[in-house]
Amino acid sequence: MRLLIVEDDAPLASGLQRILEAEGHAVDVTPRGEDAVAAASQEKFDLVILDVGLPQMDGFEVLRRLRGTAADKTGPTPVLVLTARDAVDDRVRGLDLGADDYMVKPFAMPELTARVRALLRRSQAHGGPRITHGPLTLDTVARRAFLRGEPLELAAREWAVLEVLLAKVEKIVSKESIIQAVAGWGDDLSPNAIEVYVSRLRSKLEPASIRIRTVRGFGYMLEEFK
């Protein structure tokens, strides 16, 4: 994947670059907002990591201009905003201008790489019907799942629960949001029912080392595949 980092703090920028390159991405770095806008208008990036506190043209302005380019309108580039401030205004403003995620400095690198993966996966999902997670692949159009290439038999609701978890790998998904996503099929769902579907999913996925962690009283998390 092709990533652009817009960050004026050289040590942080180089750290981010090396970490993301270690993840297998091609990473460009620029400390200037103007250059970022120019670069993005010439090439298509899969993800932009954008610092808000840039000299001269600040991150918000960069974001506004990125969202204004013609290329962006056909297929929006996911933007992960970094900020040293945590004023609620910043967050709202960033998300209003079309940022896809938001991180307050400093952050742990696994957290950053997880968010980058999630953003890339999401933008891919927009483009293609397939979501993969280790040995697991979901074909969202055909509504079929494959484990190590073999078809995996899933009941409709199991499929729906897995789709929700897979859309947010390494993030906690509350039971409530699972119920909301699954209850489209009509009758009411109790939290207990969700537990049943999750335990069935576990018995099918754990042989392939795909783990669903229970967060007591809250929900579930599909762990990173190692």
Place this chain on the structure above:
Amino acid sequence: MAGRSLRAHLLRLLLPPIAALLALGAVVAYYPTIEPATQAYDQALVDIGLALGSHIRVGQTEYRFDLPPAVEQVLRTDRFDSIYYRVMSPAGLEIAGDADLPAPPGDAIAHNTMYKGEKVRVVSVQAPCGRSACNVLVGETMVKREHLARDLLLQSLFPDFLIALATLVIVWFGVKRGLQPLSRLSDEIKARSAGDLRPIDAAGAPEETRPLVGALNGLLDEVSAASRKQQRFLADAAHQLRTPLAGLQAHTELALAQPMPEACRAQLEQVHRATIRTARLANQLLALARAEPGARSVTSSVDLKGIAGGEADAWVRQSLGRDIDLGFELEPAPVEGDAFLLREALSNLVHNALEYSNRGGRVTVRTGRANGHAFLEVEDDGPGIAQEERARVLERFYRVPGTPGTGSGLGLAIVREIAASHAASMFIADGSAGGCRVGITFPHG
């Protein structure tokens, strides 16, 4: 009354003029009454003089004074005073009586003088003797007169004294009454919380206290401006720290992912922990700055359940590394508050619970309502906080002696400040399975 009493000061100012007025009043009242009294007494002496004069016998060449002892006895008799007389011929020769009784000077018919060591009043009477007039002096000591003068003085002073007393009483109570607006003002200021730096409303204050209220408001303005400036500085400093810390954290984590000698790794891990601790400290300073009284707070309707849910992801991530079962019991808990601060309070409580719990421990985050009060709390099954340490752990930078881990000792102090800034109260209780239960109960909601 401590210090410089306004009353005493007023009385000190008022007493001399009141005393002077009293004296003046006494003098003004005294002379008009003493004058007729003096004249009456003088008239009595004149009568004696005339009576004495009638006893002058005019001879060929000399005057004789023929006063029967019984008459003299009567004339000289007085209950209080001694009476003296001196009879002189028209030529001024002594005829009878006390020859050394001093005559009024010049043409005066009466005067006060000294005689035989006493004050005497002497009147001069012209008594007919033959074709001319003999001079009879009658003197009288002044006991009666002084009695009268004293009585008259007291009579005129008494009402003045009552007026003065009334004045003092009026001043005493009037000052208290007059100062009532001031004590109302001080009550209003006393009733304020330490962080309330809003100007005092001058509308209800009396005209005379306006300058005081104005000066106080000026001071409050300056204090809150200084406090805002300090908070801004603290917030800027904390923000500025974050970017280099992010770089430091990125590079240590990168380096830790490389193969390296064990000794190096151990040291680098120390660096990494210190980095994370410093980042946390920056956040805590920011929270403290925001929770300070007078800080610009961003109050809105927030649900503690939503705040806890929003942070659950980050907390669970922390708990995974420590092998702690982090669970949630979240019920709606609507409050009016600053979402950033409430999140920081909860984060500090969760962080503490994770930090001080044993591996394999159990930490539960709760929000909800109990007895009509919204609350948030975090319970752990760690070592707990001894009863005698509970007050001290709320102090900034205090850490229970012998505590493992790397806390700054700011966490609970921040929670307390945040609780205070929401007019809420913080509690530390025993956990149901050992450990402790720390949280905030909100006043409404």
